[in-house]
Structures are given as structure tokens and as C-alpha cells.
Amino acid sequence: MEEKEITVNIKKYNDKDGAFWKSYKLKADKYTQMTEVLRRIKSEQDPSLAYRASCHMAVCGSCSMKINGIPSLACRTIALQAVNEKNEINVESMDYYPGVRDLITDIDGFYDKIYKVMPRLIADESVLMGENEQRMTPEDQTEVWKFQECIYCGLCVSACPSVKEDEKFLGPAAHAKGFRFIDDVRDTKKQERIELLMDSAYRCTSCYMCYEVCPQDVQPVIAIKKTKNYLDQYKGDTPVTVMARKHDDTIVNLIETTGKIKESTLFLKTFGFGEAMRDAVDMLKTGKFKYAFEKDSKVKNMSEIKNMMGEKK
Amino acid sequence: MEKKEYDAVILGGGLAGLMAANIVAAAGFSVAVVSKVFPTRSHSAAAEGGIAAYIMGNSDPNDDPDFMSYDEVKGGDYLVDQDAAELLSKKSGDIVNLLDAWGAPFNRQPDGRIALRYFGGQTYPRTRFIADKTGMALLHTLFEHSTGFKNIEYYNEYYVLDIVKEGNNVNGLVAMEMKTLNPIYLKSRALLIASGGIGMMYKHTTNSYINTGDGQGIALRSGVALKDPEFVQFHPTGLYPSDILISEAARAEGAILKNNKGERFMAKYAPHKFDLAPRDIVSRSMTIEIREGRGFEGGYLGLDLRHLGKKYIIERLALAYDAAKNFSGVDASEEMIPVRPAQHYFMGGIDVDTTGTNHDLNGVFSAGESACVSVHGANRLGSNSLLETVVYGRETGNTMVEFLKSHKNVETNSNVDPIVDAAYAYIKRETGEHFGVLTEELRDIMWDNVGIFRDNDKLAEAVSKIKDLRVRARSMYVTDKTSNYNTELFNALETRNMLDVAYTMATAALNRTETRGAHFRDDYPTRDDQNWMKHTLTYLAGDEIKISYKPVTYTRWKPEARVY
Amino acid sequence: MKVAYYPGCASHGIAKDVDIATQMIAKDLDLELMEVDDWNCCGGGFMDDKNEAVHASLNLRNLEKVEKMGYNKMATPCSVCLNSHKIAADKYENDPVLKEDVDERLKEANMEEYDNGVESEHFIWVLIRDVGIDNIRKHVKRPLTGLKVGTYYGCQLLRPSNVMGFESAFNPHSVMDLVAATGATPVAFPMKTACCGFPLMGSNPTVALKMANNILSSARNEGSEILVHPCSLCHLQLDVTQDKIQRQFKQDWRLPAVYITQLIGLSFGYTPKQLGMSKGSIEYLKSRGIS
Known part of the structure; x- marks a missing residue:
């Protein structure tokens, strides 16, 4: 099989020397996975190279790292597809997590967030006693499975901007896990789960980074959005959810009545009169105040909008 | 050196270890689970196709547990302990229902019951599945279930060094925290070895990098026997050239093996079961085809899924489709997947009886691939490894509970x-x-x-x-x-x-x-x-291997010719 | 060339200058922007949090209007509107359960099943693919030589890339290419694809402003004099809201943030004022001899 020489630049790290880059040259063919590249570097050139790897088929989630700056699983990355025009590949540990050694990071914080969402099914007592059988439609199974496919790789959290700035945000993986149980007809703790997740859900900025980097296509941001669908059933009351309610209610109301959103109304209702006035002063300063009263005609055929927004199912 | 004491120490956070951990913890005993990886990284995650189960009222109307046991006995070429096989079959339905109750999202039939499909060597379809990531889904289910117990402590990324013995009793094990190399002595009166297989000692293997026979190694060094270690399974369909497993589910769903002449060569070797003959037979047939020049250049054969249609392939065989695409650049709906046999499973293992108990060293138990209960004999059938991990994980967990009730921790601290x-x-x-x-x-x-x-x-x-x-x-x-x-x-x-x-x-x-x-x-x-x-029993005595034998347990099936 | 045009609520509101500048350069480039008939809010980022089927229906209504107008492409200057329409169409195509619900809603509103006949595109995709960078360069009357422009992409223009489909989510270059066409010097910065925080303004504004500040700081640290972005809502967050950010982080600097068509408009010879820019941007550009 045709082989090509490649250069792999690895950002190494240890407690004594700190971080430094080291380059390795080796040959790869069109099938060579990055896990195999690392194994061969370790076995043939640098036995001290530290990284995690287990299944090499993208189900165990061990080999998470940044390859050419992109949060990736090494096993899912084919070396010759990842090289640049100079046949080079750059490999670093994941962002966000504390470094331990070379490509190994400490992701205990990631696990801790998952544990917080009660990540286990609590079935009805009669089922556990074997008196009742659980049924589930194939459609329901498909949806649960989608969010259950998370492999704990940690890539989504390493790339999430909200996790970095907001310690109260549980992060994408924990939300996917949490929602997977909300969504499971066999579970008996739906309300508790809604209470656990809602405040955090409104700390997600919907930037789709988790969706982008997830090697299993779990789409955690979609799980978060689906969790927010339950806001009406949420009984808790935190500053975040209180504001979210005002904000969302205003939007829905604006769309229901005009088919469009008017930010000036939205600011007023969401932030209250005081804050909205401050915004108005800012806008006066920037010269944008005039736009706040920009009149856009509302949707003419409002019956279409109203009919589409009606309760279904 | 740091020392901690538990009732039970479990080596391995895969399906067998976690099932036992859940059982032992539910009985109120303290458990330490020691693994060199975080539990969901265990090789159980790589099991794809499914778990065989006869579920009363949700199986083929002609099927019954005896047929299932018979399939196992014949599949294992009569080296199976038949009481062990019968227990496996009888408890299969029950265990799948338990996994379902704990949250495993099994694929469903339109009426909401758990779905099933055919697998190699089965007289009737019995395999229950979660897409083609069954092992991963079950592993996560058991791990997640275990997070509800406060008396299970995880030692993740701790590497086991050796078993600690005091006379003829287990007195725990010594492990090393991988992050710091600090040793820790985990003292306990019961030790479950559930550390999985040995694949990394083979150049071509579908196993994870972590499958290095650690549990078997420490067992041998403390005088515990390995049973039937000559029996190693080679899976017919390792993806060429990376040896990633293409699940038997592919052939179960209708995929066909073809040589370079486009012939369905299995018709020659297994005229009744064709591509779904047991794995040893298919792997040998493939090797003969390649040896005799009917393989493709590089030494592989074709696995043809094309007639199944793209939609069906993606729905039922997502992992196989993705693996072929990502790792061999083949779109399985348009081209044959290149495959060749690769090491897959170790039928041999730590010698235990049907309760999971080893009789060489008091307090040693084993379950899963690291154990040899003798349900697989000389060849394991597809969908039975997952079944064994959970059925015997639970049996062994129950045995450990009884053992813990009647035994106290060894009082002395051993010199470790x-x-x-x-x-x-x-x-x-x-x-x-x-x-x-x-x-x-x-x-x-x-x-x-x-x-x-x-x-x-x-x-x-x-x-x-x-x-x-x-x-x-x-x-x-x-x-x-x-x-x-x-x-x-x-x-x-x-x-x-x-x-x-x-x-x-x-x-x-x-x-x-x-x-x-x-x-x-x-x-x-x-x-x-x-x-x-x-059965062969092997002991490591210094630099020599001592071999002895053990009879095979029969219940009702006499050896006959093995034709498929 | 005629193209269906979906301005979105923000650019007909406080981000009006996004619409003004876009219309101006479109005219110069012989792009006739045909506003979508009786369009409605896409509900991007909010309505799908309430009800996915309502969200999808609202977006498909717009796309059906475009189809009725006889076009197969809808351009929008807003990344969130773009993302909203593309995600809605994608879910409708791939989620049979959702489709059923949506079809019922469309029927209630006397509309047909949607046949995925319209592509939603960002206005800058039209600029790059249909107008062409060379063509844009030909219209440059005032090359912005020497102006260091931080090129910001944000999130929803790029992600999820399997749905958005125009360029790499990690190594995008569309904004950079357009900035280069104006003669200015594009400045890449580490947080060029991070989120500006706008979607959090309605629930967690403290963190939202922190995110915005991260973007501005990152661009400034790499030597940007101004920041250019591709989204009406980024515009609200990075331009209109900068005073708030200054207050929260007690900062004494501003980084003017302008919409991409505003920058192109400058190079076409329009004044910052004509392009509707905010006072801070006008002042800064004046200090650089651009007015």
C-alpha cells in the first residue's frame, strides 16, 4: 500500500518541564488512524508519550484531543486526511480541562456534571418487581437513543463557551444525558428532572459548538432546546428562569399578535423599565435610538400565523 | 502506602464487573471498582450486535430455552459445561427485562415490545439489540445505574499490580494511581476479577488497546488456574486493514461474504447456515479462500451489503456503515466492505464454576471474558458474550453476597x-x-x-x-x-x-x-x-506451566457431529 | 440578478443599518433584492425552545412564500435567521414525527406541504458565490488600505456545518475574503468563531456580556482596529451594547463593530453616516481619514 511520510507535531506537557512541542516523522497510508499513529510513535520513537486510547472505533470516547485545532477523536481521524499541504499534523490536548501529561487531561469535572443530573432511569416499582412489562414505541426509542449515544468523550464541554464562563451551567453532555431521561416514557421522575435542568438550560447560548464537535452526532444543544420546551411545567424560580419566562412570553406574544419581533418592546418587558431606559440612553449616545421606533408593518395575513401557532396534539 | 478496606474489590468496570457491583452494593456491602480506564471506556462498549435472550411471550413461538442451550452446546463443539449453558439460557429473558427496567433502550417492535433478530448459530432468532452499539448502551446503563449507590467507590485509572494473599485467602489487591504512580492497598475478603480479554497479544485483533489480560495475569501469578486457554475466537469480519469489528449483525441482516470471483463461498463450507455458521467455521473458510488465491489483493474478502439498500443499512447497521466509510473509505451501499478474520474473543479464562467461584484461592471470583465458566466451550456464539457478562455477573454478585455474609475480612495486613x-x-x-x-x-x-x-x-x-x-x-x-x-x-x-x-x-x-x-x-x-x-487447567509454577484436566459437565446432550 | 431577500426583524429594527448598507451595496452590484412577501419572524433561537413544530412551520411559511415568488434561493443578512430556516428545513426533511405535526399546522394555515425547493443562504454567500470576489473588487472606489479589520464569524453562520454547508466551521475564510476585497487588512483572532453571547441576553445577561467582551478583547489583542461581523444580532450585541459592556467591565476602550456590508459600503465610497453606522464607529473611522 502506498505510504507517505508525515510530520506529527505534538504538544507535550509534564509537571517538571511544562508544555513544549515535539515533532515526529513516520509513514502512514490512507487507512492509518491517528490512534495508530500515536501508538507507533510511542512504540517506536518516544515511549514517554502519554495519551488515552481504548476501542479505536469511536465508541469508548477515550482519545479526545485537538487535532489541527479541531476537537476530535484521534481514532476517527485518518492521518493522511488531516495533514496540511506540508504533510504536517498538530496534536494538542483538549481545551478547558487541566492538563495532566501530554495529551491526557483531567476530566473529573466533566463526569461530576453528569452525575448531577441523576443519570439513571427510575422505573416504576412494579416493573422492578417484575410484575409489569415496560413498553415503548419504536419512535420513542429512536429519540431516547439519539441522546443516549453520548460516549462521555468530553469534547463538547471542552469547546463550550458557556461552561467556561458560567459554573452553574451543567454543560452540553450532562444536558443530553438529563434530557434523555426526561424523554423516556419508562421513567418516573420527570418533574424532578425538569427542576434539575431548567435553570441550567437557560445558561446555554445555543452556539451549536457541541453539535459541531460531537463525534456521535448527539446534538446536545437540541436536547437543551427540547428541555426548554418544558418551561411551563417548571415550578422553580431562579433569576435566570424568571427573566427567561418574561423574555420568551414577550416574544411569543409579539409573534402571535404581529408575526414579528420588536426589540424595543422586548427590552422593556424583559429587563424592566429601568434597564430599558439605560439601553435607550446608550442608543441615544450611539445614534441608534431612532431605529428603536423603526416601524415595520406587521404580517398582513395574521390568520396564517395564528393557525400555525395553535396547540396541536 | 495508602490503605483502604472494603467488603469486595472488583477489578474491571465493564459489564460483568458493574453488574456484580450493583448486586453486591444493593445488598449493603461496600465495593471498590478498580479499572485502568473510566468504566465507559471498557471493552464491553465495543460489543455491537446484541444480546441473545429467550423472553417468555416475546420470542419465536417455536423456540424454548432448551433450543438455546443446545445451540450453545453445539456451537461450543461440546466442550461446554451443559449446566452452565442451561443456566445462561434460562436466565436470559429475565436479565434482559432487568436491563430494560434499569433503562437500556432496546430497539422495539411496533407494539412496544423488545425487538429481536437472527444471529450466527441460532436455531431461532433471539438477539436483542440497541442499534449496533448494544454493548455500549448496556455498559452505560449499568454504569449509570451504579451512580445511585453511595457504597460503590470507583478507582478509575488505577492499574492493578497483583493480588494480595494471606495463606489461602484473598486479602485484597494492590493498585497504582496512574496519574501519580502512588500505590494503594485495597484490602477486602472478596475479589472479583472481571477484567476482560487478551486481544492485544495478537497482531490482528478487534479488541481495545486496553485488553491485555491483566486479570488473568495476576490470577496466574497467585496460583489460580486458567481453564481452556487454547481456545481463542477469530471473528470473520475484521475491517481491512484496521481490524475494526464489522458486527455479525451485518450477516444477520443479510450481508453475504464473497471471494474475488464474486462467489458466495460459504455455500461450500456450510450448506445450511451459509454465512451465519459459527465464527470458527466462517473464519477458517475465509482463511482457506484467501490462502488458495480467491481473496483480493492484500489478503481480504468482500462483505456485500449492497442489496440491503442504503436506508436499511444506515438504520440497522449504522456503526458498520460508518466504520467502513471512516476507516476504509468504502460506502457499503455501493461497494463491498473489505474484511478478514481477526482475533476477537478468549473462550478460556479464570477457572470458575457456575456460581462464579474459583476454588484455587478463597475469595476469588471471576465473571465475563476474564472468566471461564465454560458456557462457550471451544467456540462462542455471537450475542452470547454480552449475555454471559450480565447473567454471570449477576450470579457471581449473588454468590459474593452470600460469601460476604458468611466470611469476615482477614484481620492481618499483608506485607505488600x-x-x-x-x-x-x-x-x-x-x-x-x-x-x-x-x-x-x-x-x-x-x-x-x-x-x-x-x-x-x-x-x-x-x-x-x-x-x-x-x-x-x-x-x-x-x-x-x-x-x-x-x-x-x-x-x-x-x-x-x-x-x-x-x-x-x-x-x-x-x-x-x-x-x-x-x-x-x-x-x-x-x-x-x-x-x-x-477441560484443560493450566497453572503457572515459576517458569513452568502445569497442566491438569477437569471433566466436562453433561446434562442431556451427547456429542454429535457438528454440521451447519 | 434577482434574489429573494429576508431582512429579518432586527435589521428592520434596531439593527436597521445592517439593512441600509446591504441594500446600498446590492444596488451597486446589480443585485435586485426582492423582499419576501408578507414575511414573518423566524423565531430563531427562541421559538424552537418553546415548540419545535411551531418554529419549523413559521420558517417554512417564509420559504413557501419565496417559492410562490418564483425563486429557489432566499438570502438573509442575519446568521440567526439563516440558521433558523436551515435547521427548520433540515428537521422537516429528516424527522418524520415532527413533519407530521408541521404538515398539520401548514394545512391549518391553508398552506401546502413544503417540498424543500428553496435554499436559505446568507447574503455573504450570495456575494461570494454569485457576485464573486473579483466583481466586488471592481466596485471598490476607496480601498481601505492599512485598516486592520478583525474578521469575526460567530456561531450560527458556521454551525452545524453539516446543515450550513458553506465552509469549514473551524477554518472559515468567507469574511476574510470579503474584507481583503475592500483593500483592508483582515486580522484573524482566536475567538473568531466563538459565540457573541446574544442569545443569553434574555436569560443570563451577565455571562452574555462577558462573552461579547471576550470577542472584542480577543480581536483587539491581535491588533484589530475595528471588528467586522456577519449577523444582525451580533450587531446588537457587539455594536449597540458596547456601552453596557464598557460599564460592566470598567473598560476605557471601544472596538467599533460594523456589519460586513457596511465595510464593503465604505470601500464602495459611501460615508459611515450614509451607511447608518453608530457614532463611535463614525468617529473612529474619521480619525483614520475615512468619512
Whole structure:
């Protein structure tokens, strides 16, 4: 099989020397996975190279790292597809997590967030006693499975901007896990789960980074959005959810009545009169105040909008 | 040295270990689960196709547990302990229902009941599945269930060094925190070894990088026997060239193996079961096809899914489709998937009875791939490894609960310093043999000489070479002298374990002068029930392997010719 | 060339200058922007949090209007509107359960099943693919030589890339190419694809402003004099809201943030004022001799 020489630049790290880059040259063919590249570097050139790897088929989630700056699983990355025009590949540990050694990071914080969402099914007592059988439609199974496919790789959290700035945000993986149980007809703790997740859900900025980097296509941001669908059933009351309610209610109301959103109304209702006035002063300063009263005609055929927004199912 | 005491220590966070952990913890005992990886990274996650189960009221109307047991006995070429197989079949439905109650999202039938499909060697369809990531889904289910217990403590990324013995009783184990190389003595009166398989000692394997026979290695060194270590399964459809598993589910869903002439060659070797004959038969047939020049250049055959249609393939065989695409650049809906056999499963293992108890050392239990209960005999059927992990994980968990009730922890603290010193010696040594060289040599020997086709010369050569490697391994050293997640040290320790286990495997294979299941001898090509209807027991005694035998348990099925 | 045009609520509101500048350069480039008949809010980022089927229906209504107008492409200057329409169409195509619900809603509103006949595109995709960078360069009357422009992409223009489909989510270059066409010097910065925080303004504004500040700081640290972005809502967050950010982080600097068509408009010879820019941007550009 045709082989090509490649250069792999690895950002190494240890407690004594700190971080430094080291380059390795080796040959790869069109099938060579990055896990195999690392194994061969370790076995043939640098036995001290530290990284995690287990299944090499993208189900165990061990080999998470940044390859050419992109949060990736090494096993899912084919070396010759990842090289640049100079046949080079750059490999670093994941962002966000504390470094331990070379490509190994400490992701205990990631696990801790998952544990917080009660990540286990609590079935009805009669089922556990074997008196009742659980049924589930194939459609329901498909949806649960989608969010259950998370492999704990940690890539989504390493790339999430909200996790970095907001310690109260549980992060994408924990939300996917949490929602997977909300969504499971066999579970008996739906309300508790809604209470656990809602405040955090409104700390997600919907930037789709988790969706982008997830090697299993779990789409955690979609799980978060689906969790927010339950806001009406949420009984808790935190500053975040209180504001979210005002904000969302205003939007829905604006769309229901005009088919469009008017930010000036939205600011007023969401932030209250005081804050909205401050915004108005800012806008006066920037010269944008005039736009706040920009009149856009509302949707003419409002019956279409109203009919589409009606309760279904 | 740090010391902690538990009622039970469980080595391995895969399906068998976690099932037992859940059972033991539910009975109120304290449990430590020790694993060199976070539990969801265990190799159980890589099991794809499914779990076989006869569920009352949700199975083929003609099926019953006896048919299932019979399939196992015949599939295992009559080296199966029939009481063990019967227990496995009888409890299969119950365990699947339990997994369902704990949250496993099994694929469903339109009426909401758990769906099922055919797998190799089954008289009736029995395989329950979660897409083609069944192992992963079940592993997550058990792990997540265990997070509800406060009395289970996880030692993730701790590497086991050796078992601690006090007289003929277990007194825990010594492990090392991988991040710091700090040793810890985990004292307990019960030890479950559920550490999985040995695949990394083969050049071509579908196994995870972590499958290095650690549990079997420490067992051998503390005087515990490995049973039937000559029996190694080679899976027919390893993806070429990466050896990633293409699940048997593919053939179960209708995929066909073809040679370079486009022939469905399995018709010749298994005229009734074709591509769904047991794995040993299909792997041998494939090897013959390749040997006789009917493979494709590079040495592989084609797995044809094209007639199934893209939509169906993606729906039912997502992982196989993705693997072929990502790792071999093949769109399985348009081209055949390139496949060749690769090491897949170790039928042999720590000798235990149907309660999961080992009788060489008090307090040692084993379950899952690291154990040999003898439900698989000389060849395991597809969908039975997952079943074994959970059924025998639970049986063993229950046995441990009874054991814990009637036994107290050994009072004395054993001297565990020599265990730690032996590990540190690799770091302290400045020159010697490097693990990388030894491992690569071992992987070649095992693949070439203790592989799909075996004979006296190959096996004798393997034994002598492995003996030599074991001598060289004594002067193993690691170049990395830091105590900062020193993976090189752990690779060296893994090599030590692989060599000890490989030694028993090659020796037992040389010793068994017959062909049975996955153990195929070119020089003894037929089954010899007269002399060899018995289990091999191997003990490591210093530098020698001691072999003894144990009868096979029969209940109702007499050996007959194995035709598919 | 005629193209269906979906301005979105923000650019007909406080981000009006996004619409003004876009219309101006479109005219110069012989792009006739045909405003979508009786369009409605896409509900991007909010309505799908309430009800996915309502969200999808609202977006498909717009796309059906475009189809009725006889076009197969809808351009929008807003990344969130773009993302909203593309995600809605994608879910409708791939989620049979959702489709059923949506079809019922469309029927209630006397509309047909949607046949995925319209592609939603960002206005800058039209600029790059249909107008062409060379063509844009030909219209440059005042090359912005020497102006260091931080090129910001944000999130929803790029992600999820399997749905958005125009360029790499990690190594995008569309904004950079357009900035280069104006003669200015594009400045890449580490946080060029991070989120500006706008979607959090309605629930967690403290963190939202922190995110915005991260973007501005990152661009400034790499030497940007101004920041250019491709989204009406980024515009609200990075331009209109900068005073708030200054207050929260007690900062004494501003980084003017302008919409991409505003920058192109400058190079076409329009004044910052004509392009509707905010006072801070006008002042800064004046200091650089651009007015």
C-alpha cells in the first residue's frame, strides 16, 4: 500500500518541564488512524508519550484531543486526511480541562456534571418487581437513543463557551444525558428532572459548538432546546428562569399578535423599565435610538400565523 | 502506602464487573471498582450486535430455552459445561427485562415490545439489540445505574499490580494511581476479577488497546488456574486493514461474504447456515479462500451489503456503515466492505464454576471474558458474550453476597511492599529490554503460530519463543522516569501480564492434539472425544506451566457431529 | 440578478443599518433584492425552545412564500435567521414525527406541504458565490488600505456545518475574503468563531456580556482596529451594547463593530453616516481619514 511520510507535531506537557512541542516523522497510508499513529510513535520513537486510547472505533470516547485545532477523536481521524499541504499534523490536548501529561487531561469535572443530573432511569416499582412489562414505541426509542449515544468523550464541554464562563451551567453532555431521561416514557421522575435542568438550560447560548464537535452526532444543544420546551411545567424560580419566562412570553406574544419581533418592546418587558431606559440612553449616545421606533408593518395575513401557532396534539 | 478496606474489590468496570457491583452494593456491602480506564471506556462498549435472550411471550413461538442451550452446546463443539449453558439460557429473558427496567433502550417492535433478530448459530432468532452499539448502551446503563449507590467507590485509572494473599485467602489487591504512580492497598475478603480479554497479544485483533489480560495475569501469578486457554475466537469480519469489528449483525441482516470471483463461498463450507455458521467455521473458510488465491489483493474478502439498500443499512447497521466509510473509505451501499478474520474473543479464562467461584484461592471470583465458566466451550456464539457478562455477573454478585455474609475480612495486613517494589524496579533499571520490542514480537508469534490454523511445529516454536520473551522481560526497563501519568510503566506491566497468559495459551494449544471449535490443528484435523472431551487447567509454577484436566459437565446432550 | 431577500426583524429594527448598507451595496452590484412577501419572524433561537413544530412551520411559511415568488434561493443578512430556516428545513426533511405535526399546522394555515425547493443562504454567500470576489473588487472606489479589520464569524453562520454547508466551521475564510476585497487588512483572532453571547441576553445577561467582551478583547489583542461581523444580532450585541459592556467591565476602550456590508459600503465610497453606522464607529473611522 502506498505510504507517505508525515510530520506529527505534538504538544507535550509534564509537571517538571511544562508544555513544549515535539515533532515526529513516520509513514502512514490512507487507512492509518491517528490512534495508530500515536501508538507507533510511542512504540517506536518516544515511549514517554502519554495519551488515552481504548476501542479505536469511536465508541469508548477515550482519545479526545485537538487535532489541527479541531476537537476530535484521534481514532476517527485518518492521518493522511488531516495533514496540511506540508504533510504536517498538530496534536494538542483538549481545551478547558487541566492538563495532566501530554495529551491526557483531567476530566473529573466533566463526569461530576453528569452525575448531577441523576443519570439513571427510575422505573416504576412494579416493573422492578417484575410484575409489569415496560413498553415503548419504536419512535420513542429512536429519540431516547439519539441522546443516549453520548460516549462521555468530553469534547463538547471542552469547546463550550458557556461552561467556561458560567459554573452553574451543567454543560452540553450532562444536558443530553438529563434530557434523555426526561424523554423516556419508562421513567418516573420527570418533574424532578425538569427542576434539575431548567435553570441550567437557560445558561446555554445555543452556539451549536457541541453539535459541531460531537463525534456521535448527539446534538446536545437540541436536547437543551427540547428541555426548554418544558418551561411551563417548571415550578422553580431562579433569576435566570424568571427573566427567561418574561423574555420568551414577550416574544411569543409579539409573534402571535404581529408575526414579528420588536426589540424595543422586548427590552422593556424583559429587563424592566429601568434597564430599558439605560439601553435607550446608550442608543441615544450611539445614534441608534431612532431605529428603536423603526416601524415595520406587521404580517398582513395574521390568520396564517395564528393557525400555525395553535396547540396541536 | 495508602490503605483502604472494603467488603469486595472488583477489578474491571465493564459489564460483568458493574453488574456484580450493583448486586453486591444493593445488598449493603461496600465495593471498590478498580479499572485502568473510566468504566465507559471498557471493552464491553465495543460489543455491537446484541444480546441473545429467550423472553417468555416475546420470542419465536417455536423456540424454548432448551433450543438455546443446545445451540450453545453445539456451537461450543461440546466442550461446554451443559449446566452452565442451561443456566445462561434460562436466565436470559429475565436479565434482559432487568436491563430494560434499569433503562437500556432496546430497539422495539411496533407494539412496544423488545425487538429481536437472527444471529450466527441460532436455531431461532433471539438477539436483542440497541442499534449496533448494544454493548455500549448496556455498559452505560449499568454504569449509570451504579451512580445511585453511595457504597460503590470507583478507582478509575488505577492499574492493578497483583493480588494480595494471606495463606489461602484473598486479602485484597494492590493498585497504582496512574496519574501519580502512588500505590494503594485495597484490602477486602472478596475479589472479583472481571477484567476482560487478551486481544492485544495478537497482531490482528478487534479488541481495545486496553485488553491485555491483566486479570488473568495476576490470577496466574497467585496460583489460580486458567481453564481452556487454547481456545481463542477469530471473528470473520475484521475491517481491512484496521481490524475494526464489522458486527455479525451485518450477516444477520443479510450481508453475504464473497471471494474475488464474486462467489458466495460459504455455500461450500456450510450448506445450511451459509454465512451465519459459527465464527470458527466462517473464519477458517475465509482463511482457506484467501490462502488458495480467491481473496483480493492484500489478503481480504468482500462483505456485500449492497442489496440491503442504503436506508436499511444506515438504520440497522449504522456503526458498520460508518466504520467502513471512516476507516476504509468504502460506502457499503455501493461497494463491498473489505474484511478478514481477526482475533476477537478468549473462550478460556479464570477457572470458575457456575456460581462464579474459583476454588484455587478463597475469595476469588471471576465473571465475563476474564472468566471461564465454560458456557462457550471451544467456540462462542455471537450475542452470547454480552449475555454471559450480565447473567454471570449477576450470579457471581449473588454468590459474593452470600460469601460476604458468611466470611469476615482477614484481620492481618499483608506485607505488600514486594508487589510495589517489583513494579518500581522497571523504572529504577537504567538499561535492559524495552516493552515495545517484546510486545511486537509477542504479537507476531501469537498471530502466526497460535492463530486460526495451528500445528505441532508452530506451537512448539511459540512456546519456546514465549519462554525466551519471559526471560527477557525480567530485565524490562522504562525510559520515562517520572511519576507523572507514566504510561510507559503501565505498558511494561501489561507486557508482563500478556506474556504470562500467552505462555499458558501456547502450551495448552500444543498439548491438545485434536481439533475442536476454534482450536484447529492441521496435524490433528478431527475432534477426538475419546481422549479430549475434557477441560484443560493450566497453572503457572515459576517458569513452568502445569497442566491438569477437569471433566466436562453433561446434562442431556451427547456429542454429535457438528454440521451447519 | 434577482434574489429573494429576508431582512429579518432586527435589521428592520434596531439593527436597521445592517439593512441600509446591504441594500446600498446590492444596488451597486446589480443585485435586485426582492423582499419576501408578507414575511414573518423566524423565531430563531427562541421559538424552537418553546415548540419545535411551531418554529419549523413559521420558517417554512417564509420559504413557501419565496417559492410562490418564483425563486429557489432566499438570502438573509442575519446568521440567526439563516440558521433558523436551515435547521427548520433540515428537521422537516429528516424527522418524520415532527413533519407530521408541521404538515398539520401548514394545512391549518391553508398552506401546502413544503417540498424543500428553496435554499436559505446568507447574503455573504450570495456575494461570494454569485457576485464573486473579483466583481466586488471592481466596485471598490476607496480601498481601505492599512485598516486592520478583525474578521469575526460567530456561531450560527458556521454551525452545524453539516446543515450550513458553506465552509469549514473551524477554518472559515468567507469574511476574510470579503474584507481583503475592500483593500483592508483582515486580522484573524482566536475567538473568531466563538459565540457573541446574544442569545443569553434574555436569560443570563451577565455571562452574555462577558462573552461579547471576550470577542472584542480577543480581536483587539491581535491588533484589530475595528471588528467586522456577519449577523444582525451580533450587531446588537457587539455594536449597540458596547456601552453596557464598557460599564460592566470598567473598560476605557471601544472596538467599533460594523456589519460586513457596511465595510464593503465604505470601500464602495459611501460615508459611515450614509451607511447608518453608530457614532463611535463614525468617529473612529474619521480619525483614520475615512468619512
